[in-house]
Amino acid sequence: MENELIKIEDLSMTYGKKIALTNISLSLTSGKIIGLLGPNGSGKTTLIKILNGLLKAYHGNVLIDGQPIGVHSREIISYLPDESYFLDWMHAKDALSMFRELYSDFQYAHCIELMTRFNLTPEMKIKSMSKGMREKFQLCLVMSRKAKIYILDEPIAGVDPAAREVILDVILNNYAEDALVIISTHLISDLETIFDEVVFIKEGKLIMHENTETLRNDRHMSIDELFREVFKC
Template identity: 40%
Template sequence: MTTTSLPLSDRGDTMAPEHALVSTRGLTVRYGSRTALDGLDLDVPAGQIVGLLGENGCGKSTLLKTLAGLYADYSGEIRIGGHAPGPESKAIVSYLPDRSSLPDHVRVRYCLELFADVFADFDLDKARRLVAGFGLDESMRLKQMSKGMREKVQVSLTMARRARVFLLDEPISGVDPAAREGILAGVLDNLEPGSSLLVATHLVHDLETTLDSVVMMRHGRVLLTGEVDDLRAEHGSSLDQIFRKVYRS
């Protein structure tokens, strides 16, 4: 199947790549003999919600980790807010990993205080409102929580930063539909104005109405990218149907 590639910055008022909030050129990451990202080019303007879509192992998590500055062994170029990955970029990026690194035995209150100590832009009051809005108690220990409840804690911590770029890796994977709805609402309602959100997921249907653009990946490369409305008009299908067609080819 032949796909059409549309730069994420191709909107009605075309935005030059140099104005992109997140930009990569020829981004390549290898784990030994395996290539996780293969010459990836990407431009994300400020204010966009971008879905990173693809099968397990396609490079979504590697891309987010590299943008977050957690994986430095790459070739090519990355710019986030005009900065290469480092202290300046990390100061404006809030990253939610696909697996929690928080110890099981700690209480929610400890997590909030830890993030307040580590991140200068962390809004403790906002985090507490998020936790309460999710129906969670700050005195609860993480080991007492379901997967969905723990994910809500992680989302509260991530979205309480006054960041310019939010990177979320499978935030609704493995949780029940009711929890997914609550988590998505928590994310969308707490995005900083003018910030960009890149969210890796394979649950296309749940996110379709919230996405501005998508990047469909396979084997570390972009299969299809573009504005969601443009892709739906071009293919005469929903985003979920387009996704299924692309990955059947």
């Protein structure tokens, strides 16, 4: 049975005079992988930050697992930002300890197993990792939580094509079947086969929320082709 894990009603937000989101209403249920798609500046990152409690000056209602954003939502959302948030002095083992202290659902041993797949060790200094290595490490941390909701912002943007298949495998095989996974990406052709639904956002407005198979059958095109058609200049 599907549970409504995210319910958004009439969500709007501005940065000064710049409109970031306008009257977004959206319901996302458990057991789905959702592609959050839109060009740069469409409002995707703003929406993600609101869901994670990082932005609060918005209008409208947002419920996570039936509750307002707060302690409970932080406990059940595992978030992969599109930028590294580690301090320069940290080694991987320091970040592992931080996650183990912050999140009761963090599986330390499982994270070490995932890191091994990417040739990462706890002794590595994070600052000396390449961008791709840092992204892989952060993904290992995020996918080692037993969360209800995973929000991944550009999880394959900084890695080479050869590693993307492994990253997809890590994502697909490390969450419970009744969890909700939201993936924001520009690399649609690499990820669209795993999406159950897609959400298109354009200039801060929700323009589409559909089942991917329905879209492919009705439009006779891939999600990547549809994206290019909807957002062409």
